[in-house]
Amino acid sequence: MKTSVPSKLPFILVFFLVIAIAVATVLENRYDTHYAMQHVYGAWWFIGLWAILALAGCWLIYKKKMWRQPSVFLLHLSFLIILIGALTTHITSHRGMVHLREGETSRSYWAKDNQGLYTLTEQMPFYLALKDFQVLYDADGITPSDYVSQVVIATKEGKEETSISMNNIGRVKGFRIYQTSFDDDLAGSVFTISYDPWGTGITYMGYILLAISMIWVSFKRNEKLKEKKEKLSKNSQLSTFNFNFQLFCWPLPALLWHLTW
DSSP, X not given: OOOOHHHHHHHHHHHHHHHXXXXXXXXXXXXXXXXXXXXXXXXXXXXXXXXXXXXXXHHHHHHTTGGGSHHHHHHHHHHHHHHHHHHHHHHHOEEEEEEEETTOEEEEEEEEOTTSOXXXXXXXXXXXXXXXXXXXXXXXXXXXXXXXXXXXXXXXXXXXXXXXXXXXXXXXXTEEEEEEEEOTTSSXXXXXXXXXXXXXXXXXXXXXXHHHHHHHHHXXXXXXXXXXXXXXXXXXXXXXXXXXXXXXXXXXXXHHHHHHO
């Protein structure tokens, strides 16, 4: 049974998408996050690649009539939901930067304009104040282990003191606050503000369905291998060994088999 080129299209697109993400990661490490966002993640061709991949996934589900195999259908549907979540994030989310010195308070952050420059200001439904910033070090006292900002978040409900670091994201009223950078004199912090009311939830739902579907697909594949083993139980010891090996390694072959066919 040969697979046509249109049927292979989603997997070809995934291949190029993985390459693009790898390139973006290299650029982010070499330059900064803004550079990667501007030249890859926020580029029209990257967004178009996501959109085409989502459409190709819908076509593949329809072409293969995957709803006849619930486990396989759920597997492909989960990928589609993850793609939709990523596209929703790009369309509906807001992102910006805020710089605070110790003792300063702000309710706004800088957002990018159409030229990719931070010239616009957006309001937050809370106040953010920086109390203190410190660098934590490993046992050797030389290598930094984390960068921690002690902040106070004030809302209509009251004030809350918390810490925001590279390993701890601040969350308030649907906003996420990331520790991005700091001043050279260690008396100020730069935070990334992210507001994604819809995309994150959709993406998480897709990942949950993906986990469920992979377990389901693997279980169904395991059942088929057991049935084959029982039918060929009277064959040579070599055949039995081969099937035992397949049963031992069933998760990956099951996923690859269903993705290919």
